[in-house]
Structures are given as C-alpha cells and as structure tokens.
Amino acid sequence: MEFADDSGRSARLMWTLLEPLHAVTYFAPQARAAFEEAGLRGFWRGYFAGRAAPLGLVGPAPVYAAFFGFNRPMVERALPSVWSLASPEAALVARAAGARAVLSEAFGLVDVAEAAELCRAAAEAVDVVGRPLAAANAALPWPTDPLDVLWQAATVLREHRGDGHVAALLMEGIGGCESLVWRASLDNDRRVLQPARGWSDEEWDEAAARLTARGWLDAEGRATEVAKAAHVQIEESTDRLAAGPWRALGAAGTARLAELLRPMSAAAFQALPTPNPIGLGGPLSS
Numbered sequence: 500m501e502f503a504d505d506s507g508r509s510a511r512l513m514w515t516l517l518e519p520l521h522a523v524t525y526f527a528p529q530a531r532a533a534f535e536e537a538g539l540r541g542f543w544r545g546y547f548a549g550r551a552a553p554l555g556l557v558g559p560a561p562v563y564a565a566f567f568g569f570n571r572p573m574v575e576r577a578l579p580s581v582w583s584l585a586s587p588e589a590a591l592v593a594r595a596a597g598a599r600a601v602l603s604e605a606f607g608l609v610d611v612a613e614a615a616e617l618c619r620a621a622a623e624a625v626d627v628v629g630r631p632l633a634a635a636n637a638a639l640p641w642p643t644d645p646l647d648v649l650w651q652a653a654t655v656l657r658e659h660r661g662d663g664h665v666a667a668l669l670m671e672g673i674g675g676c677e678s679l680v681w682r683a684s685l686d687n688d689r690r691v692l693q694p695a696r697g698w699s700d701e702e703w704d705e706a707a708a709r710l711t712a713r714g715w716l717d718a719e720g721r722a723t724e725v726a727k728a729a730h731v732q733i734e735e736s737t738d739r740l741a742a743g744p745w746r747a748l749g750a751a752g753t754a755r756l757a758e759l760l761r762p763m764s765a766a767a768f769q770a771l772p773t774p775n776p777i778g779l780g781g782p783l784s785s
Contacts, residue, residue, distance in 0.1 A: 506742035519767035530597030537593035547577035552590035553635035573697025615645035618652035624747030630662035663740030
C-alpha cells in the first residue's frame with residue numbers, strides 16, 4: 500500500500516492492524532483472568548475499570564461522556580463501585596498484565612522491538628486536545644519491555660482514533676444509541692450491540708424512529724442509501740482526524756510498521772471472540 504499521498508487511508512489501515520492488539524485487553528480469557536485476580540469479577544467490571552483507569556478515580560459522568568455508546572444506567576452500575584474492588588492503579592496493572600499474557604502467547608518468539616519503537620513514536624505524536632481517553636493514556640509512564648510498549652502504544656492510538664470518531668458522530672448529530680442502531684443496520688447485529696451497551700427495547704426503538712425520520716432507515720429498519728453515504732463520510736472524517744500520528748511517523752516508518760504488524764495483528768485476532776460487541780471483523784489480509 501502507498502502511504503505518501505493519503506494519510507487518511509494510512510490511518511484506516513493502521514487502525515485495522517492495531518485494533519486487535521488493543522482489543523485482547525477486554526475479550527481474551529487471559530486478560531479477563533487478570534482482571535478477576537485484581538478483584539474485578541465479571542466482564543463489565545474489568546472493562547469499565549480497565550478502560551477508565553487512566554482517568555483516575557472518576558465517577559460515571561465523564562466515563563459516560565467519553566465511552567459514548569453506553570446507556571448511562573449501565574455506566575452508573577459499574578462506577579464508582581468498581582473502585583471499591585480495585586483501585587485505578589490496580590486496574591492499570593491488571594490490564595497490562597492481561598494484555599501481556601495474551602500477546603506473548605500469540606506472538607511466540609517474534610521479536611517485537613522494532614514494531615514497538617515505531618508504534619511508540621507514532622503514539623507520542625498524538626494530538627490530545629479534545630481527546631480525553633487518548634490524553635489519559637498518553638500521560639501514563641512508558642514501560643520498558645518492548646511487548647508492553649507495543650501494547651501501550653496501540654492503546655494510545657486506538658483511543659486517539661476513538662475520540663475522533665465520537666467527534667465525527669457528533670458532527671452528524673448522532674447520539675450513542677442512534678450510532679448503534681445505525682451500525683446494526685449496516686454491518687452488525689442488534690442482538691449483540693443492544694445488550695452490550697445496556698439499551699432497553701424502548702430506547703432502541705425510539706432511536707430507530709429518529710433515524711427513520713431523518714431518512715437513514717427504511718420501514719423495515721434497513722440502512723438507506725443516505726445512511727450508507729453518511730457512513731462513508733463519518734469514516735472518512737474519522738480517518739482524517741486519526742491521521743496525525745502517521746504523518747508524523749512518515750511514509751517509510753508507517754509502511755514498515757504495517758509490514759511488521761500484519762502477522763502480529765492476525766495472531767492477536769485469533770484470541771478474540773467472534774462476533775464481538777465492538778464489531779471487529781477478521782484481520783486485514785492485503
């Protein structure tokens with residue numbers, strides 16, 4: 500792939516390659532076991548504590564705002580009560596240990612030092628203004644082991660892109676539940692998305708009605724051509740907002756990192772369940 504003239508396209512490729520490395524933190528059995536060992540039993544306790552931990556000892560309001568797609572009562576059931584089970588510091592240790600357990604097994608004897616160095620360089624170039632999750636993760640101290648560096652850099656870059664995606668959705672007037680109803684109409688499954696984000700049938704149907712009124716869903720709840728065009732536009736906006744780190748790394752560095760990440764990304768993906776609540780498909784093969 501050519502990187503020099505299309506930073507948005509580069510950003511999309513790099514997200515596809517890096518997302519599985521970050522996602523193991525929540526979905527792989529070894530990672531969930533690490534959260535449980537820290538006192539965070541149950542998937543959602545580990546998820547909310549692990550993802551929110553870089554923000555510190557926060558309550559539900561900033562997490563509801565930053566995580567975007569979750570229903571507020573679901574967030575309030577998890578926070579602040581999870582901090583009575585494990586401190587943010589303990590949750591940070593657990594998520595790093597879990598990710599390391601998964602990736603070390605997935606990668607085997609692969610030397611990740613070069614990929615870690617390049618990925619860290621990109622992560623250190625993120626613009627965190629207006630991006631709370633990226634900012635919180637970027638402010639954490641860097642570990643020394645290359646595998647840990649690679650995972651942390653992937654996480655910074657993932658949250659940087661996610662913050663930008665929220666901004667792109669908001670610019671289109673799309674709220675949390677609406678974004679999921681719309682996504683289900685395009686390429687995902689309501690049966691997976693709705694319970695994973697805590698929305699009731701009534702709330703889901705109300706969001707669907709709003710999307711129908713603006714011409715994004717037809718009478719059967721399928722995505723219209725308007726909705727499909729909006730999907731392209733929002734994804735392109737997200738890519739542009741995520742492009743800064745890859746411009747900073749440069750065309751040669753980004754291309755080299757992509758080359759190194761391909762087999763790692765494919766190996767990490769094998770540790771993830773399918774389907775999954777984040778809608779992550781198979782590893783990129785070309």
